[in-house]
Amino acid sequence: MGGHWREAGVKWLLAVSSSVCIIVVLVIFAFLFKEAAPFVRDPGVLDLLGARWTPVSFIKQQFGIAPLVSGSVVVTLLATLLAVPFGLCGAVYIAEIARPLEREILKPLVEILAAIPSVVLGFFGLVVVAPIVKYVFNLPTGLTGLTGALLLALMAIPTIVSISEDAIRSVPRSYREASLALGASDIQTVWRVTVPSAKSGIVAAVMLGMGRVIGETMAVLMVTGNAAVVTLSPFDSMRTMTATIAAEMGEVTYGSRHYQALFWVGILLLLATFILNVAAQRVLRNHQRA
């Protein structure tokens, strides 16, 4: 009889442990909103929609997040644009063309990139990439949105490669065989049959890569120059939402308007990545079902 109680107890204990995840997610949302909430009453949420971010000012504090959002969007899109062709080519090559031994070597090498801490990549960007960007494009400074995008593309590549590769390899062999039997060459088969069949997995990989890029903090903080201006030119210095929180949170008075505004930026980031991730998972699930 004691065994029965123990069984029930263990099950209950394990269920409680796994609910910790749910609790943490709820508490994250709750605390971000709790800390950000007073902003709604005092300056009002509309203040967030402005085009100027001057949180420390003797004349007028302004908390318009437009420059931060534009910074994040430009850097993220540019990084994605750079990472997708490289990531996709790499994934297809590793999955379909590389010899088995070559694959065993290439895969872990690309995974090393995912393991390098972002602060180290940021440092590398600062010391090596920024001077190159400055020289090549003849700019006054190498600390630009483009430099940030280059580094972020590097960070997105391992995510895109490894998830796309899984998707490509999970395409049934019969598809390839049918294509080859009809006289298509192996390269034609790869690009016209295998890759299109793995399309949704690849889309999910790109979305997850974007999620990683938009939330990335240290590398962009170190190399984008951090000017809070609305700009669409990647050759300008810009500042992303993540970098703003990291750079300014250390200096604000807890509970001040500036503090609350930074939490709003955090909420926006959280929502953006949440939507990207959930959408990507949905795409992946549909892919597996098909």
Next chain:
Amino acid sequence: MRRALTDIAVRWLMRCVTYFIVLVIAYIVIDIVWNGAPALSWTFVTAMPKESGAAGGIFPAIVGTFCLILGAIVVALPLGTASAVYLSEYAKNGRFTRMIRLAIITLAGVPSIVFGLFGLGLFVLFFHFGASILAGSLTLACMVLPTIIVASEESLRAVPIYLREGSLALGAGKWQTIRKNVLPYAIPGMLTGSVLAIGRAAGETAPILLTVAAFYLPRLPRSVFDQCMALPYHLYVLATQYPDADKIRLMQYGTALVLIILVLGVNLVAVILRIHFRKKYKW
């Protein structure tokens, strides 16, 4: 004939692109090893920093990072493995399970700086831990939790069903079966996944930025309520917060190298564990 030529061209293009990625990765690692190696010495890793980090060693930063990782493991490992056992062995495909899965996916995607904000709001301010190792470790633990759960669940599911059925058929209880006939075979995989998660935690800067990291603190932490230095944050400080950042390049590269050795070392341990156990258990 033309088609054959296009095929060859496309094949080579893809090969070049792939090797270009690998080359860039190699260049980054080699650049840091090459420039950082001259800084490495016994005193560099065991001495206190001097002149706000511009000279001396990085000992407190190494110790700080180890403390943070240890704290994160102590909290996240039991919780993560317990969740994984529940999800793989007990959970039915119901509402609760779906919620847990959604929570794991969400948690895995939360940007690291948002974890920092959350840690600041909850642990530092609400629980009054202050900027401390405790607050930082708990924040990191929340961050690595989803990785540990996903990896552990995968390795639990890889244990063949007949090992469970055999034990159950002999009259063992469910928990007894899991403990004696499932966990022993799954633990290597769980360990590997957790080690990888820890490697990631060791290199993270954003979550500890707001919850624990000290700019310059040339002594060792005395309790879990102490602030501490940490390797990634120390590198950030050295690289960006000094007026003459160019003059302390050697210190910066040295710190970056130690951090990379630590992180890649942890990854290497995981890979070796995986190979070792893969040879041992085969079905």
